[in-house]
Amino acid sequence: MSPHAVHEPPPLVELRGIGKRYPGVVANRDVNLAVHPGQIHAVVGENGAGKSTLMRILYGEEQPDEGELLLDGETVRLRSPADAIAAGIGMVHQHFMLAENLTVLENVILGAENTRWGLLDRRSGRRAVREVSERYGLDVDPDATVEHLGVGQRQRVEILKVLYRGARVLIFDEPTAVLVPGEVRALFGSLAGLRAQGLAVVFISHKLDEVLAVSDHITVIRAGASVGSFATADADPRRLSRLIVGGELPAPAARRRGGGGEVVLRLRGLRAEAVADATLEVAQGEILGIAGVQGNGQTELIEAIMGIRAVSGGSLHIAGREATHLGTRGRRRLGLACIPEDRHRQALALPATLWENAMLGSEDLRRRSRWRVDRKAARDATGRLVAGFGIRSPSVDVPAAALSGGNQQKLVVGRELGGRPKVLLAAHPTRGVDVGAQAVIWERLRDARDDGLAVLLVGADLDELLGLSDRVQVMLRGRLSPAVPVGELTVERLGRMMTGAEPEPVDSAAENR
Amino acid sequence: MRPARTPGWGVASTLAAPALALLIALTVSTAVLAAVGASPSRTYLTMLEFGVRPDSLVSAVNRSAIYFFAGLAVAVSFRMNLFNIGVEGQYRFAALLAAAAGTSFDLPGPLHLAVVCLVAVLAGALWAGIAAVLKTWRGVSEVLSTLLLNYVATAVIAFLLAEVFAAGSATGSTPELPPSARLPELDGLLALLGVSLPAGAHLGGAVLGAVVLGVAVHLLLTRTLYGYDLRMSGLNPAAAHAHGIDPRRMIIITMLVSGGLAGLAGLPDLLGNTYRYGVDFPSGAGFTGIAVALLGRNSPLGIALSALLFGFLERSALILDIEGIPKEIVTIMQGVIVISVVVAHELARRMDRRRTARLVREGAPATPTAPATPAGPAA
Numbered sequence: 001m002s003p004h005a006v007h008e009p010p011p012l013v014e015l016r017g018i019g020k021r022y023p024g025v026v027a028n029r030d031v032n033l034a035v036h037p038g039q040i041h042a043v044v045g046e047n048g049a050g051k052s053t054l055m056r057i058l059y060g061e062e063q064p065d066e067g068e069l070l071l072d073g074e075t076v077r078l079r080s081p082a083d084a085i086a087a088g089i090g091m092v093h094q095h096f097m098l099a100e101n102l103t104v105l106e107n108v109i110l111g112a113e114n115t116r117w118g119l120l121d122r123r124s125g126r127r128a129v130r131e132v133s134e135r136y137g138l139d140v141d142p143d144a145t146v147e148h149l150g151v152g153q154r155q156r157v158e159i160l161k162v163l164y165r166g167a168r169v170l171i172f173d174e175p176t177a178v179l180v181p182g183e184v185r186a187l188f189g190s191l192a193g194l195r196a197q198g199l200a201v202v203f204i205s206h207k208l209d210e211v212l213a214v215s216d217h218i219t220v221i222r223a224g225a226s227v228g229s230f231a232t233a234d235a236d237p238r239r240l241s242r243l244i245v246g247g248e249l250p251a252p253a254a255r256r257r258g259g260g261g262e263v264v265l266r267l268r269g270l271r272a273e274a275v276a277d278a279t280l281e282v283a284q285g286e287i288l289g290i291a292g293v294q295g296n297g298q299t300e301l302i303e304a305i306m307g308i309r310a311v312s313g314g315s316l317h318i319a320g321r322e323a324t325h326l327g328t329r330g331r332r333r334l335g336l337a338c339i340p341e342d343r344h345r346q347a348l349a350l351p352a353t354l355w356e357n358a359m360l361g362s363e364d365l366r367r368r369s370r371w372r373v374d375r376k377a378a379r380d381a382t383g384r385l386v387a388g389f390g391i392r393s394p395s396v397d398v399p400a401a402a403l404s405g406g407n408q409q410k411l412v413v414g415r416e417l418g419g420r421p422k423v424l425l426a427a428h429p430t431r432g433v434d435v436g437a438q439a440v441i442w443e444r445l446r447d448a449r450d451d452g453l454a455v456l457l458v459g460a461d462l463d464e465l466l467g468l469s470d471r472v473q474v475m476l477r478g479r480l481s482p483a484v485p486v487g488e489l490t491v492e493r494l495g496r497m498m499t500g501a502e503p504e505p506v507d508s509a510a511e512n513r
Numbered sequence: 514m515r516p517a518r519t520p521g522w523g524v525a526s527t528l529a530a531p532a533l534a535l536l537i538a539l540t541v542s543t544a545v546l547a548a549v550g551a552s553p554s555r556t557y558l559t560m561l562e563f564g565v566r567p568d569s570l571v572s573a574v575n576r577s578a579i580y581f582f583a584g585l586a587v588a589v590s591f592r593m594n595l596f597n598i599g600v601e602g603q604y605r606f607a608a609l610l611a612a613a614a615g616t617s618f619d620l621p622g623p624l625h626l627a628v629v630c631l632v633a634v635l636a637g638a639l640w641a642g643i644a645a646v647l648k649t650w651r652g653v654s655e656v657l658s659t660l661l662l663n664y665v666a667t668a669v670i671a672f673l674l675a676e677v678f679a680a681g682s683a684t685g686s687t688p689e690l691p692p693s694a695r696l697p698e699l700d701g702l703l704a705l706l707g708v709s710l711p712a713g714a715h716l717g718g719a720v721l722g723a724v725v726l727g728v729a730v731h732l733l734l735t736r737t738l739y740g741y742d743l744r745m746s747g748l749n750p751a752a753a754h755a756h757g758i759d760p761r762r763m764i765i766i767t768m769l770v771s772g773g774l775a776g777l778a779g780l781p782d783l784l785g786n787t788y789r790y791g792v793d794f795p796s797g798a799g800f801t802g803i804a805v806a807l808l809g810r811n812s813p814l815g816i817a818l819s820a821l822l823f824g825f826l827e828r829s830a831l832i833l834d835i836e837g838i839p840k841e842i843v844t845i846m847q848g849v850i851v852i853s854v855v856v857a858h859e860l861a862r863r864m865d866r867r868r869t870a871r872l873v874r875e876g877a878p879a880t881p882t883a884p885a886t887p888a889g890p891a892a
Contacts (some may be wrong), residue, residue, distance in 0.1 A: 002703065024875050131890070133550055154646055217864055241538050306755060308754050326756065327757070327759060328756065328757040328759075329757030329758075329759070330753070332756070338755065340752075340755055345749075345751050346750070346751050346752050346755040347752055347755070348752060349744075349745050349748035349749040349752055349753070350748075350749070351748050352744065352745065352748050352749075354743070356741070359741070359757075360745060360752065360753070360756045361756030366738060369737070369741075371737055372736050372737065373737060373738060373740070373741050
């Protein structure tokens with residue numbers, strides 16, 4: 001795999017005039033993409049723009065209706081991912097596909113094992129895995145069990161899997177969606193390592209800052225077609241964003257700062273697994289942001305407030321009522337709602353229909369339903385939600401699994417706000433959704449805040465936290481800092497507080513209302 | 514908003530799976546028959562000829578009531594991804610207590626019968642409840658506890674028979690139930706419809722009970738809040754929990770419902786055939802119920818059809834020994850049918866999933882990985 005010399009090397013992979021239609025729908029039309037060895041090539045576009053379909057074609061999961069795919073200048077047909085892997089194309093999935101209770105080594109070689117006399121040859125497997133991980137600077141202990149690994153390390157295992165199978169082109173599908181800032185930097189380091197070894201990286205993303213930071217070349221996909229392709233060095237962020245959305249890019253701009261209302265969520269020294277003496281107050285009409293590096297107890301804090309994680313001490317009041325010993329339903333009846341961190345795990349039953357999902361946790365529909373489920377009321381309510389949030393779906397009777405990620409999240413946000421709650425827990429409310437859906441969700445959260453909703457916002461996206469919150473508390477090793485008004489914060493200061501580099505602000509009555 | 518289902522496709526994919534399964538099952542059974550040296554065509558014809566005789570049909574329907582109750586019990590738990598494979602122990606325990614209760618007091622006709630049925634339901638629920646408590650209290654897998662409780666039930670029944678309920682009896686069984694506690698026969702009802710049964714054949718009252726209960730369970734599962742909670746807990750327990758559906762409560766209720774239904778599986782025999790519980794009381798229906806639920810894909814109508822098929826196959830097998838063909842071939846056929854249905858259904862499900870994804874994609878990319886319906890028989 002020697003780097004090609006002076007001349008412009010031929011593209012390692014080239015897509016020419018790719019078109020893909022589904023009944024009634026054009027997912028891709030006339031897409032052109034050329035990826036060179038030693039290049040990080042970003043494919044950007046909104047969710048729904050057709051990036052994923054394109055990557056499924058490149059990875060052999062779908063067959064194009066038009067156009068051709070060239071490898072090293074030769075036309076090939078990839079009929080399955082197995083074909084793609086054999087041709088040196090690998091995919092690092094956004095949702096990891098790892099066996100939790102197997103070791104890193106076992107996961108990497110799974111399905112591509114070396115055998116001796118029909119027996120598993122661990123030694124040569126281990127040697128090969130070590131070699132690959134050293135060459136590309138991917139530091140993972142081959143004998144660690146995957147369930148003990150963090151998200152960043154799991155992603156490295158996914159990369160190892162692909163490299164172990166001899167990939168020369170690596171497709172990364174939204175690789176940063178699940179990572180925290182530090183891990184993103186580590187990933188970018190790994191990508192640079194792959195580039196240095198002459199591999200080609202296809203990096204799918206809708207985060208402009210990341211694309212500009214890491215890529216060499218950018219191709220923009222909009223409405224199924226490639227609408228621009230240029231070297232990153234020549235890219236202008238504003239022009240790029242207009243290309244992506246076909247208009248101006250929304251940003252969480254500051255609005256009227258709320259607050260001053262009655263306190264409707266009050267935690268006093270709440271203790272749970274990984275949460276130490278959490279004290280906070282959220283008033284009507286304000287958004288309290290919880291910042292922190294992932295894994296510092298935010299997940300546990302939210303679950304403890306939701307009532308699905310045991311509380312070992314302290315107290316919790318919702319709308320002035322003691323709720324420490326209530327179950328989830330009791331708390332929801334007091335006016336609690338939640339946008340959980342992981343919508344696939346905690347927010348939606350994917351095989352169930354939209355209306356069944358919209359009914360989940362809806363005290364209103366449950367009350368109407370007593371013995372007989374009021375399907376008509378549920379369908380009508382869901383129809384209004386789908387229309388009100390611009391959820392793209394032909395019907396309320398399709399399974400939630402059929403919606404794109406952004407539309408699923410709009411369904412969740414709409415459902416939770418639809419119950420007219422007093423307190424909303426919002427954990428990473430725009431994680432993994434496209435800019436369009438993100439703007440809708442931000443807008444609705446602000447509107448609800450202005451109408452008097454108290455929001456506890458947990459996020460990893462600092463721009464989102466600073467743009468939406470009125471006050472911010474930082475969670476570090478299970479402890480919450482006193483609240484800081486957002487006006488006194490910058491991304492840099494927040495970053496220092498999150499890593500413990502800056503001493504906590506003085507706990508004054510004014511700051512920790 | 515209009516439903517997205519296109520009728521043509523819906524019907525085709527609903528029928529595709531069973532048709533494919535039947536084809537696979539027939540092929541394998543024919544191969545097995547040929548391998549043991551029996552003529553497949555002669556075997557099928559003999560079975561069919563004997564099976565469709567009026568008395569055979571009545572007997573098959575009576576048998577199917579037992580499998581229907583057992584299958585229903587299994588299916589309710591499967592729907593929540595709970596695996597109650599202890600229906601066997603639950604229904605035999607329930608039958609013993611019902612037999613004992615029915616002989617211990619006297620009540621006027623229908624009331625006596627109702628109390629005996631109630632005792633059976635409660636006893637079945639009690640036995641299943643042990644597994645539910647173990648699971649919610651100590652996290653013991655219900656797969657293990659229900660299975661092992663079958664053996665405990667066998668021992669407890671033997672003890673109760675020997676020491677308590679049949680202590681002085683020469684036959685080793687409980688005393689015979691008085692007529693007031695027996696199920697009426699439906700021959701009169703059939704006569705009203707103009708159907709006369711051959712001598713010696715009687716349509717058991719349990720069949721009517723099965724129909725009523727099947728409708729009731731269907732409504733429970735699809736129309737009530739409990740049914741909704743059950744479905745959501747089965748599809749995504751974490752999401753259900755996060756939205757106020759208490760998983761422990763659901764486990765307890767569902768196991769009690771499942772056990773209660775299981776308790777009914779012993780009644781067609783006890784109240785329509787043997788009238789007493791002894792060591793020779795028919796057993797095995799609990800395990801057949803698992804196969805029936807799988808074949809019926811956990812829906813009451815499907816279970817009714819598969820219970821009828823199993824009843825028919827078992828009845829028509831009786832002729833095979835006389836013809837010199839090993840009747841175990843029918844057991845093999847039953848097994849092959851169940852496996853074929855599971856395979857065929859999975860194939861149909863994948864086709865269906867792809868179709869829905871395309872229908873809704875609207876130019877949006879497919880969701881990263883289409884979700885697997887929960888693994889196992891609930892799928």
